[in-house]
Amino acid sequence: xxxxxxxxxxxxxxxxxxxxLIDRFGMVKNELSGLFxxxxxxxxxxxxxxxxxxxxxxxxxxxxxxxxxALASPVLIADTGVNIRNERLIDTHVLLPSLRWNDPAFLVAxxxxxxxLRLEYLQKADLFTNTLFLYLESGAPAYTMEMKxxxxxxDFAVLLACTDLRQRARFRALLDxxxxxxxxxxxxxxxxxxxxxxxxxxRWLLPFALPVLHLKADALTPDSLRQSLExxxxxxLVKIDRDTVAFTEPGEKFAESAGGRISSIxxxxxxxxxSGVPGRQSVILIRGEHLLWYAGVGGKKADxxxxxxITLDQAGELLKELFTPAAAPKPVVPAKPAAAPxxxxxxxxxxxPQKASAAGGAKKFCPSCGKPLRQGLKFCSSxxxxxx
Amino acid sequence: MQTPFSQKERxxxxxxxxxxxxxxxxxxxxxxxxGGNAGTPASPEKDMLAASLAGLLDLYRRxxxxxxxxxxxxxxxxxxxxxxxxxxxxxxxxYTAPVHPVEYVMPGFHSLTGxxxxxxxxxxxxxxxxxxxxxxxVVPEILSDDHIRAVLSSTPVGKHTGYLIVYxxxxxxxxxxxxxxxxxxxxxxLDRRGTFTWGEFSPPESRFDFDLRSWIEKEKxxxxxxxxxxxxxxxxxxxxxxxxCTGTKKIQRIRNGKLPATGEKEDI
Numbered sequence: 135x136x137x138x139x140x141x142x143x144x145x146x147x148x149x150x151x152x153x154x155l156i157d158r159f160g161m162v163k164n165e166l167s168g169l170f171x172x173x174x175x176x177x178x179x180x181x182x183x184x185x186x187x188x189x190x191x192x193x194x195x196x197x198x199x200x201x202x203x204a205l206a207s208p209v210l211i212a213d214t215g216v217n218i219r220n221e222r223l224i225d226t227h228v229l230l231p232s233l234r235w236n237d238p239a240f241l242v243a244x245x246x247x248x249x250x251l252r253l254e255y256l257q258k259a260d261l262f263t264n265t266l267f268l269y270l271e272s273g274a275p276a277y278t279m280e281m282k283x284x285x286x287x288x289d290f291a292v293l294l295a296c297t298d299l300r301q302r303a304r305f306r307a308l309l310d311x312x313x314x315x316x317x318x319x320x321x322x323x324x325x326x327x328x329x330x331x332x333x334x335x336x337r338w339l340l341p342f343a344l345p346v347l348h349l350k351a352d353a354l355t356p357d358s359l360r361q362s363l364e365x366x367x368x369x370x371l372v373k374i375d376r377d378t379v380a381f382t383e384p385g386e387k388f389a390e391s392a393g394g395r396i397s398s399i400x401x402x403x404x405x406x407x408x409s410g411v412p413g414r415q416s417v418i419l420i421r422g423e424h425l426l427w428y429a430g431v432g433g434k435k436a437d438x439x440x441x442x443x444i445t446l447d448q449a450g451e452l453l454k455e456l457f458t459p460a461a462a463p464k465p466v467v468p469a470k471p472a473a474a475p476x477x478x479x480x481x482x483x484x485x486x487p488q489k490a491s492a493a494g495g496a497k498k499f500c501p502s503c504g505k506p507l508r509q510g511l512k513f514c515s516s517x518x519x520x521x522x
Numbered sequence: 523m524q525t526p527f528s529q530k531e532r533x534x535x536x537x538x539x540x541x542x543x544x545x546x547x548x549x550x551x552x553x554x555x556x557g558g559n560a561g562t563p564a565s566p567e568k569d570m571l572a573a574s575l576a577g578l579l580d581l582y583r584r585x586x587x588x589x590x591x592x593x594x595x596x597x598x599x600x601x602x603x604x605x606x607x608x609x610x611x612x613x614x615x616x617y618t619a620p621v622h623p624v625e626y627v628m629p630g631f632h633s634l635t636g637x638x639x640x641x642x643x644x645x646x647x648x649x650x651x652x653x654x655x656x657x658x659x660v661v662p663e664i665l666s667d668d669h670i671r672a673v674l675s676s677t678p679v680g681k682h683t684g685y686l687i688v689y690x691x692x693x694x695x696x697x698x699x700x701x702x703x704x705x706x707x708x709x710x711x712l713d714r715r716g717t718f719t720w721g722e723f724s725p726p727e728s729r730f731d732f733d734l735r736s737w738i739e740k741e742k743x744x745x746x747x748x749x750x751x752x753x754x755x756x757x758x759x760x761x762x763x764x765x766x767c768t769g770t771k772k773i774q775r776i777r778n779g780k781l782p783a784t785g786e787k788e789d790i
Contacts, residue, residue: 158525162590162600162753187525192584196626196712199588199602207600232597234692237629257715408598410754 143197143255146245149173151183152205158184159199161206165412166404169211170227170242201253204231204240210459213402215345216269220337228262228457233408235458236260263453269397270419270449276426281384282442283369287431288353290439292362293371293388294340295327296379301338301393302326317380324359339392339420346402346416346431347439388441391422405459417456419449428452526587529608535585536611539578540648546571582613583621592673592688593753594630595744600753601627601688603634609680610638610705610776611647617775618650620706624718627711632670632689632696635661636704639683639769646779653705653776656769658685659730664701665742669693673755674734674764675746685764699723727773735759 150173156163157175173179190198210230217223227242239262241254256262270276285293299322303315330340331354363379366372371385381389399419406412416431426449430440444452523531549568592601604622606612613621638653658674665672669691677684686704702724703709710720737743738759745756745764759765775782 159588159602160590161602162751164752184525188523192623196624200626203600203602209598232594232599232628232630234597234630237597237599408755410752 145194145198145201145253145255146250147198147201147253148183148186148250149244149248150179151186152202152251154180154183155187156202156206159202161203164207164209164406164410166208166211166406167206169404170205172205197255200231200238201240201255204229205242207231209233210403210405210457212457213345213404214266215336215342215400216266216397217336217342217399218269218397223336223342228259230259230457230459233459235454239457259457260454263457266399266453267446267450269399270421270426271446273396273421273423276421276446277424278443278445279387279425281387282440283371284438284440285365285369286362287347287349287437287439288358289362289365289369290429290431290441291330291340291344291347291349292323292327292359293366293385294343294392295323295330296372296381296385297389297393298330298338298340299323299326300381300389304393317375317378320359320363320374320377320379323363323379324356327354327359339395339398342398343400343418343429346400346418348416348431387425388427391425392420392427395420395422397421401456403456403459407459415456417452523581523585525585527582527585531585532582532606532608532612535578535582539575539582539613542571542575542578543648546575579613579621583623586612586614586622588623589677590753591634591677591686592675592746593755594628594690595671595673595755596630596690596692597628599628599630601631601634603627605677605679607677607679607684609645610651610653610682611645613649615647615651615653615705616649617652617705617707620703620708625703625711627713629694629713630690630692631711632691632698633664633701633709634704635687635689635701637685637687637769638679638774639685639767640774640776640781641681641683644776644779644781645680648778651705651776652707653679653682653684653774655727655730655732655771655773657732657767657771658687658734658764659727659732659771660687660734660737660743661701661725661729662731663725663729664689664698665737667691667696667698669696670698671742671744672737673744673746675753676748676764685767701725727771730771732771734762735765738762738765 152170152172154175156167158180187195187198208229208231210228212228212230214228215223215225225243229240229242230237231240232238236258239256239259241256241262243252244250245252296318299318303318306312307314327340330338331344331349334341334344336342363372363374366385367374370382371388373380373382398421401417403415403417404412405414418427418429418431420427420429425443426446428440428442428444428449527535546568549565549571553565553568586604587607588602588604589607590600591603591605593599594601603625604614606614613619635654637655637658639656640653660672664670670689672687672689675686675688677686689701691698700709700721700723702722707724708720708722710718712718731737734743738745738757741757745762746753747756748763756762
């Protein structure tokens with residue numbers, strides 16, 4: 135059957151062929167090319183790679199050459215993990231060779247026990263971001279609420295551990311026909327945190343989020359946990375009473391929504407800007423039954439997480455922005471309803487899903503050249519393209 | 523055979539090709555002069571030579587280097603394009619029948635043009651070679667478009683120095699015509715949708731602008747430092763080595779190692 139336009143083209147290449155071919159063709163490499171763990175060139179690998187290359191058809195060579203160029207000099211690599219209804223985890227790398235939104239991209243994954251790379255050519259990057267959006271869109275319409283907090287990464291990990299603990303306790307209560315608990319022992323939180331770090335089971339929020347939290351191995355001590363809980367209490371997310379912890383109303387809203395999520399997406403983005411300067415940005419999106427949560431790792435302070443409830447439209451804009459690496463990835467805080475309180479607060483959910491305001495503050499980029507746009511302009515100041 | 527071929531491997535292909543090409547021409551001449559086409563019996567030797575010549579050209583095409591030549595100022599993508607960097611006697615430089623792989627270029631690519639500063643003596647090849655003027659230039663009617671920018675870089679072509687002027691666009695629907703590929707009387711490429719396109723547009727040198735400073739200062743023309751393996755784009759006319767280039771502003775036409783005198787009638 136013939137391939138239709140826009141369908142991904144799948145290519146398989148032995149991992150140890152990649153570097154020898156990149157070197158043989160004199161391809162330009164940048165800082166990000168080292169992120170893929172590819173075996174170095176050697177005389178044997180070079181010979182095998184060459185023989186393999188010469189056996190490819192012209193058409194295969196064209197596509198492989200583009201893929202090799204992208205592996206040698208990507209401008210964005212997005213390590214992506216998607217967890218859908220706690221049933222399956224999709225892990226892939228997205229490779230963008232162009233700074234412009236919606237230029238061709240590649241999906242990269244390991245095959246055959248890590249011996250091969252599977253490369254899927256995407257004619258447009260939005261073939262991938264649209265898929266991510268569909269995972270967030272599934273279920274009932276997402277409401278938004280006036281809730282935003284910025285906390286240290288460790289505190290966010292503790293909050294996720296509390297959320298997982300709450301969910302576990304609820305499952306147990308359901309099995310035991312018992313009342314749902316609302317108070318948790320800090321010792322259980324510590325155990326949950328340790329277990330979440332030790333056993334990378336992505337069905338739980340903390341282990342799912344850990345790869346993008348970049349938590350230092352020695353960050354967790356009894357003292358640091360106590361301090362984290364105290365800070366979470368000051369933020370207004372939990373209440374502490376001696377050695378027990380309970381969620382406040384805002385905390386409960388987050389824990390209930392995130393704990394019973396439909397899907398969650400983690401993105402770890404590595405990019406270089408037009409001058410080749412590298413940057414990194416991590417984002418977690420959690421789709422609850424009624425709310426959609428954004429957690430951006432590395433706000434203005436590198437070791438903090440900004441958590442806020444966003445609309446689907448804002449999530450769509452955010453995905454587009456993240457995959458338009460006009461500059462090195464910088465922390466992105468999506469547009470937020472006005473007057474976001476510093477301390478977590480909860481407002482009643484809107485009666486109907488809110489439309490994201492186009493001028494709501496999210497940084498916009500020119501759809502033509504990818505340069506950042508100044509607000510209020512009808513034309514891109516860089517390339518002159520009309521902005522709808 | 524290595525991919526891409528080495529200079530020695532390339533020379534072996536070309537030596538065989540030119541020798542067999544001469545034999546084929548002799549046989550062709552004999553068949554034409556031996557009593558007319560209608561009564562001429564089929565020549566198995568000529569057919570074998572034709573098949574061998576086609577095979578040699580295919581070998582040349584498949585092993586031509588596809589080199590990193592420039593970088594798109596809009597997307598930062600490196601432009602990989604075929605080029606015979608070993609000399610202008612390779613059929614890539616055949617003006618009327620260039621031999622090259624299908625160019626599979628990135629979305630921002632518009633045109634690849636160039637100039638060549640020749641070092642005497644020039645290679646002999648039995649085809650017309652038109653490598654452009656001896657110094658870099660831009661075509662104002664192309665570069666004036668708001669959606670077009672150009673990048674100037676250099677590359678050795680055998681003992682000569684090649685100047686590449688690559689035009690890029692941020693608008694896939696730009697209406698500015700593509701220029702003929704450097705050294706060829708046409709342009710051909712395969713776009714990302716897999717559509718093969720080609721065309722012809724070659725303004726005379728009277729429409730070239732050799733004064734690059736103003737284009738560089740307007741940032742319509744960016745440049746890459748010679749031998750910069752990272753292909754970093756540079757702006758501004760300070761330190762731009764291409765402003766000091768000297769050479770002919772005439773489009774050079776070479777056949778059998780000779781530059782025809784002005785006004786000489788060429789057999790194109």
